[in-house]
Amino acid sequence: MVTIVAAGIFAARAALVLGSVTSPAQEAPRMTWDARAAEHLLNRAGFGGRPSEIEAGVALGQAALVEKLVAGRVEVEPFFYERIDAPDPRMMKALSPEDRTARMREIREKDRRQLLDYTTWWYDRMTSGEDPLRERMVLFWHGFFTSSFEEVKRSWLLIQQNQLVRSAALGSYADLLRAMAKDPAMLTYLDNQVNKKGSPNENLARELMELFSLGAGNYTEQDVKEAARALTGRGVSREGAYEFHKRLHDDGEKTVLGVTDRLDGEDLVKILLAQEACPRWVARKLLLYFEGVEPSPERLADYAAFLRANEYRIQPFLRRLFLDPAFYRDEVVGVRVQSPVDYMVGFTRRLGVQVPTSVLGSGATLLGQRLFWPPSVKGWDEGEPWITTASIMQRGNLAGFMLGLVKVEDVLSEAETREPAEASESDEPPMTDGAMEEGKSDAPKGEGRPMKDGARPDGAKPAPKKEGKRIGFDGAALYGLRRAEAAGWTPSINLSSRIEKSGARTDKEIADRMLDDLLAIRAPADTRALVVAFLARERTRLKLADGKLLDAGPEAERVLRRLAHLIYSLPEAQLG
Amino acid sequence: MSAGDRATFDRRRLIAGGAAAFGGLLAGPALGRPGLRLLGPFAAAGGDTAPKTLVLLQMTGGNDGLSMVVPHGDDAYYRNRTSTAIDRKSVLAIDKYRGLHPALGSLKSLYDAGHLAIVEGCGYPNPVRSHFKSMDIWHAASERGRYVGEGWIARLARTAWPGEESPELVVHIGSSAPYSIFSPTRPAVAFGSPEVYKWFAIKQADLEAYRHAGREAGKEAEPGEGGGGSSAVLDRLRGVLSEAQESSLRVRQAATSYVPRVAYPATSVGNSLRVAAALIDARMGTRVLSIELVGFDSHNNQKNQHDGRMRELDESLGAFLRDLRGTPAGKNVIVVAFSEFGRRVQENGSGGTDHGVAAPVLVAGWGVRGGILGRHPSLTDLDDGDLKHTTDFRSVYATVIEKWFGADPSQVLDQRYPPLAFA
Numbered sequence: 001m002v003t004i005v006a007a008g009i010f011a012a013r014a015a016l017v018l019g020s021v022t023s024p025a026q027e028a029p030r031m032t033w034d035a036r037a038a039e040h041l042l043n044r045a046g047f048g049g050r051p052s053e054i055e056a057g058v059a060l061g062q063a064a065l066v067e068k069l070v071a072g073r074v075e076v077e078p079f080f081y082e083r084i085d086a087p088d089p090r091m092m093k094a095l096s097p098e099d100r101t102a103r104m105r106e107i108r109e110k111d112r113r114q115l116l117d118y119t120t121w122w123y124d125r126m127t128s129g130e131d132p133l134r135e136r137m138v139l140f141w142h143g144f145f146t147s148s149f150e151e152v153k154r155s156w157l158l159i160q161q162n163q164l165v166r167s168a169a170l171g172s173y174a175d176l177l178r179a180m181a182k183d184p185a186m187l188t189y190l191d192n193q194v195n196k197k198g199s200p201n202e203n204l205a206r207e208l209m210e211l212f213s214l215g216a217g218n219y220t221e222q223d224v225k226e227a228a229r230a231l232t233g234r235g236v237s238r239e240g241a242y243e244f245h246k247r248l249h250d251d252g253e254k255t256v257l258g259v260t261d262r263l264d265g266e267d268l269v270k271i272l273l274a275q276e277a278c279p280r281w282v283a284r285k286l287l288l289y290f291e292g293v294e295p296s297p298e299r300l301a302d303y304a305a306f307l308r309a310n311e312y313r314i315q316p317f318l319r320r321l322f323l324d325p326a327f328y329r330d331e332v333v334g335v336r337v338q339s340p341v342d343y344m345v346g347f348t349r350r351l352g353v354q355v356p357t358s359v360l361g362s363g364a365t366l367l368g369q370r371l372f373w374p375p376s377v378k379g380w381d382e383g384e385p386w387i388t389t390a391s392i393m394q395r396g397n398l399a400g401f402m403l404g405l406v407k408v409e410d411v412l413s414e415a416e417t418r419e420p421a422e423a424s425e426s427d428e429p430p431m432t433d434g435a436m437e438e439g440k441s442d443a444p445k446g447e448g449r450p451m452k453d454g455a456r457p458d459g460a461k462p463a464p465k466k467e468g469k470r471i472g473f474d475g476a477a478l479y480g481l482r483r484a485e486a487a488g489w490t491p492s493i494n495l496s497s498r499i500e501k502s503g504a505r506t507d508k509e510i511a512d513r514m515l516d517d518l519l520a521i522r523a524p525a526d527t528r529a530l531v532v533a534f535l536a537r538e539r540t541r542l543k544l545a546d547g548k549l550l551d552a553g554p555e556a557e558r559v560l561r562r563l564a565h566l567i568y569s570l571p572e573a574q575l576g
Numbered sequence: 577m578s579a580g581d582r583a584t585f586d587r588r589r590l591i592a593g594g595a596a597a598f599g600g601l602l603a604g605p606a607l608g609r610p611g612l613r614l615l616g617p618f619a620a621a622g623g624d625t626a627p628k629t630l631v632l633l634q635m636t637g638g639n640d641g642l643s644m645v646v647p648h649g650d651d652a653y654y655r656n657r658t659s660t661a662i663d664r665k666s667v668l669a670i671d672k673y674r675g676l677h678p679a680l681g682s683l684k685s686l687y688d689a690g691h692l693a694i695v696e697g698c699g700y701p702n703p704v705r706s707h708f709k710s711m712d713i714w715h716a717a718s719e720r721g722r723y724v725g726e727g728w729i730a731r732l733a734r735t736a737w738p739g740e741e742s743p744e745l746v747v748h749i750g751s752s753a754p755y756s757i758f759s760p761t762r763p764a765v766a767f768g769s770p771e772v773y774k775w776f777a778i779k780q781a782d783l784e785a786y787r788h789a790g791r792e793a794g795k796e797a798e799p800g801e802g803g804g805g806s807s808a809v810l811d812r813l814r815g816v817l818s819e820a821q822e823s824s825l826r827v828r829q830a831a832t833s834y835v836p837r838v839a840y841p842a843t844s845v846g847n848s849l850r851v852a853a854a855l856i857d858a859r860m861g862t863r864v865l866s867i868e869l870v871g872f873d874s875h876n877n878q879k880n881q882h883d884g885r886m887r888e889l890d891e892s893l894g895a896f897l898r899d900l901r902g903t904p905a906g907k908n909v910i911v912v913a914f915s916e917f918g919r920r921v922q923e924n925g926s927g928g929t930d931h932g933v934a935a936p937v938l939v940a941g942w943g944v945r946g947g948i949l950g951r952h953p954s955l956t957d958l959d960d961g962d963l964k965h966t967t968d969f970r971s972v973y974a975t976v977i978e979k980w981f982g983a984d985p986s987q988v989l990d991q992r993y994p995p996l997a998f999a
Contacts, residue, residue, distance in 0.1 A: 097877075097926075335809045337813070375708070376708050376709065376721070377709075378722055378723075381722075384809070384812070385758065385760065387763055388753060388763050388765070389743060389763050389764070389766070389767075389816060389819055389823055389824070390753075390765070390766050390768075392820055393773070393774065393817075393820050396775055396776065397775065399777075400776050400777065410776060526791055528790075529791070529792075530787055530790035532789075533789035533790060534782075534786050537785075566777050569776075570777075571810055571817050572810065575813075
């Protein structure tokens with residue numbers, strides 16, 4: 001049975017319930033509201049801004065810009081998803097093993113494609129810049145209350161979960177916690193299906209405390225055991241809806257965090273929300289995410305108290321944070337390592353170039369952040385852990401790809417995309433299986449390796465050998481890049497005309513302009529000098545005087561694109 | 577010395593090492609491999625010796641230990657296993673009770689020669705049956721998984737080689753780096769294949785020239801120009817990038833010029849082990865290499881799938897060890913092959929096995945003392961259908977840390993685990 005459900009319409013309601021409570025202690029912030037501050041706010045509350053947007057933000061003023069961000073735009077084009085039902089076990093039993101495998105494969109294929117479509121939709125939301133703070137918070141919650149397709153296996157349950165955080169992104173954390181404790185994707189992901197009276201499974205109970213509300217050290221193992229009993233019976237129907245199995249629920253007396261009663265799941269959430277540790281945990285997560293540095297104990301205590309006083313509502317919390325002069329201190333501005341999603345989305349936003357969303361998703365995946373595939377229930381480790389010797393180089397290479405200067409085959413070898421082993425016969429999706437499976441039907445066939453000078457051979461090479469079912473991480477990552485390349489996508493940018501319009505002429509002026517346009521941070525003096533040195537050398541090669549680079553026409557465009565590639569490859573471009 | 581100076585200093589040192597290796601490689605294989613060795617960075621210190629090195633071979637997906645080290649003398653095995661069973665006649669018998677999977681011919685020879693240790697029944701208390709969480713526990717060497725904040729190899733590196741600055745001290749060859757090598761302070765060197773471990777933005781020499789020009793000009797710039805907050809993070813990232821560029825060059829040089837003594841199978845794990853041998857041979861200061869063999873999650877029609885994995889394991893590991901045999905590195909490389917868990921004793925209804933608990937760890941190498949270590953878990957005294965682990969896997973780690981590398985296990989592991997006799 002196929003049911004079409006409109007999601008996203010719930011988002012419209014979310015804004016209505018958001019009041020605005022301002023702490024009496026909060027006075028007009030004393031700080032300089034300038035381009036540095038406005039850019040910082042746009043980086044952290046959204047995915048970065050173009051120079052024109054930064055200027056507009058400065059002109060608008062801090063209070064008005066913050067208000068615009070936290071108010072948000074809530075009418076969203078809905079994503080229509082299909083409920084893909086799990087096969088009827090009786091029907092499956094009647095099939096031959098081959099047919100059963102084929103049927104499972106068909107369903108999984110459909111699920112993967114739907115999730116890929118939704119991911120594309122999500123990236124479109126992020127790049128559009130229409131509701132930047134909501135998108136920022138959706139990404140935050142996706143890492144906070146995370147579930148993985150690897151284990152959930154049903155695309156629409158994850159889509160539903162994502163729509164839930166989307167609608168409540170700036171609403172009440174308390175509501176979200178309550179909803180997550182019965183969210184079908186979460187119940188599946190954390191095995192609550194098998195949490196039954198007499199044979200409890202502690203997975204959900206533990207993560208509810210450790211990751212979703214209190215943090216380790218604020219409860220005992222005994223609390224986990226008892227909380228698991230409170231959650232018994234919360235399951236998912238075959239149709240994918242939340243279902244409470246009264247028979248499987250342990251109705252006996254339990255003691256969780258000092259409260260003794262015949263507790264159920266709702267009681268448990270109430271107990272968690274009443275803990276001192278809860279607002280502290282959530283406030284710390286938010287401060288850490290938005291500021292990129294561990295808050296001082298005083299700052300944490302202050303914000304935790306504020307969160308509690310505002311009944312866990314996120315909107316007033318963020319309003320207060322974005323108006324807080326301390327949010328703009330040197331320790332915070334420009335020192336956070338951008339996540340892969342930030343890097344990819346920020347690239348298109350700052351350069352103002354349309355990049356196919358499949359490329360953005362593939363790029364972020366390649367760099368270690370694949371939406372709906374978190375590495376663990378803890379989500380992604382933010383900050384410097386994103387950077388490895390390979391990833392820092394691949395970031396630059398991806399920028400080169402998006403600038404039309406680097407080919408897929410240069411970035412990753414064919415060998416990486418193929419697993420030598422025969423197809424797995426498993427009923428479970430294999431460990432490293434990825435979206436690449438779609439590649440079987442419409443991945444470009446017969447792609448040849450580009451010649452050294454970038455020209456491509458005329459004759460197409462035979463298609464790569466049958467791509468095994470188990471495609472590695474990089475296989476999934478490559479798919480979107482390949483697809484864009486096969487479709488003949490090239491970025492439509494004209495950097496020389498932009499520079500021309502801006503009035504920059506000398507090496508120094510062009511360097512400043514390019515760095516200010518492309519970086520999310522103010523470039524340090526030595527970086528500016530480096531870029532000037534690059535331009536001077538290129539100009540000398542073209543035998544042009546300083547101030548005459550643009551006279552070189554197409555050559556000038558090539559120089560500027562290579563410069564953009566260089567800038568995006570620098571460590572400076574990883575910060576924001 | 578400022579961070580910038582230090583980075584430059586390190587870079588010079590690295591360039592020197594790289595150039596030496598390159599010099600040897602330029603001479604080509606005709607010059608003979610000993611020539612290359614003498615030019616390597618370790619030559620001065622140790623002559624014709626090689627540093628102790630660990631190769632971690634991760635069998636991802638939950639390897640069915642009972643199909644790898646087969647308890648052919650146990651009727652309970654044949655009672656519980658029908659479609660996945662390895663029949664008595666084809667088992668490569670080690671003793672009356674156990675034997676190796678028939679595809680593990682090379683490993684059997686290695687065992688007979690006394691250089692393969694089988695550590696029985698490895699696991700940990702309160703087993704987790706999630707691939708990821710269990711793998712995290714193996715990587716972190718702690719039930720806390722990723723919450724410990726650092727992988728066990730990163731802790732080992734910090735403890736055992738505190739002053740070692742070679743970027744290639746710990747290397748993962750594969751698409752995504754395992755948590756075991758994650759360190760919050762030191763970037764991991766990880767690459768899928770060496771040919772593409774490179775940066776397209778600009779030639780390194782040019783970048784250096786521009787940076788130099790930039791530094792010169794920077795002296796004249798007014799203080800405070802630019803700005804953008806703390807430069808500590810930026811300095812660290814610049815360090816990572818220069819490490820990456822150096823490492824990229826050296827890794828590619830090492831891999832492309834390496835001439836193995838034996839043919840490696842053209843599989844992913846075969847390629848990875850060939851690259852591992854190249855890095856070991858190039859003496860880049862690598863002490864830990866991590867490699868992955870995937871495809872062990874055999875819920876369904878296990879036999880074909882698992883047979884294939886065993887063949888891959890044996891062919892690639894066999895080639896690697898033959899390649900190293902007789903070289904200075906040969907006796908100094910230890911391979912530890914592990915999986916996040918074993919599988920349940922009883923087959924499921926679809927010719928496969930579901931996620932289980934304990935499984936043997938293989939330890940191989942020409943410097944390894946072979947044999948059967950630990951006790952085989954009972955196939956009848958089960959815990960809810962699962963084998964009860966008889967050896968904590970951290971005993972394997974503790975042995976590697978203490979006996980192999982001579983480091984203090986208490987700095988790496990949360991408590992003492994009895995060492996094993998393989999080293």
